[in-house]
Amino acid sequence: MYVTLKEVLSQADKLNMAVGAFNTHNLEMLPAIIKGAEKQKTPVIIQTSCGTANYVGHRNLVAVCKSMADEYGVDVVLHLDHAKDFGEIRKAILAGYSSVMFDGSSLPFKENILGTQQVVNFAKEYGVSVEAELGTVGGTEDGIVVTQDEVFYTDPEDAVRFVEATGIDALAVAIGTNHGQYKSKTEISFEQLEKIQQAVDVPLVIHGGTGVKDEDVKRVIDLGIRKFNVGTELLVGWNKKSKDCYGANKENVSNRDNVMPCLDAIQAIVERKIQLFKNLDN
């Protein structure tokens, strides 16, 4: 079924697992993510940046997610990732996205609350879920760079006030992860995550999931992470395989011969990640 973020995260909470949220960068990559979730028998969150949504077309993305959710029997959420502009959020909701993230993390605290409230009020009318962020995730995403000087962790007391004031469905936390990190791994502040988990009652979201060590996945899930974002690993997997194929194949081969091996690479990454996110050892 085509579902909301709130629904899948509440199921995940009952099973002490996380749901994989995978960034697709084009329409071609999307089916491989949903097929991976179907094989692993879990729900899946498809995420797009505003850039990808405008490039592919919001309604095209909604249509593919809905038709594949039905055909493959998978619970699929379509989520707008890191939107800072209400106009972009409105566009996605009106086109049929079932979840959005308002990212006011670079704003002063009160401005972040006000911006998030505006989005929650609008989204509620359409039954759409809202994720928001407090604190800053480092690194680079969609061309936006956050330097280490600008990074600050989510404060648990602020988190309580923020969640109460906004009524969000999920909270993205800053606990040391970085966007775009794939050559090295993150040192996560588990202590900070535990304080946040004890303070608030909403499902927590980790960004920059590619940089999280495999052995840390279980630990963060046990501390309340319910949505696990993975973007860079898919991008790197696709680009590497794509370079190999385009380099090796003749110019007049079917384009499928270059694209299908990339889809297999994506599906393999998605399945491996989902196996970790299921948190099976408990």
Ligand SMILES: [Zn+2]
């Ligand atoms: Zn992010």
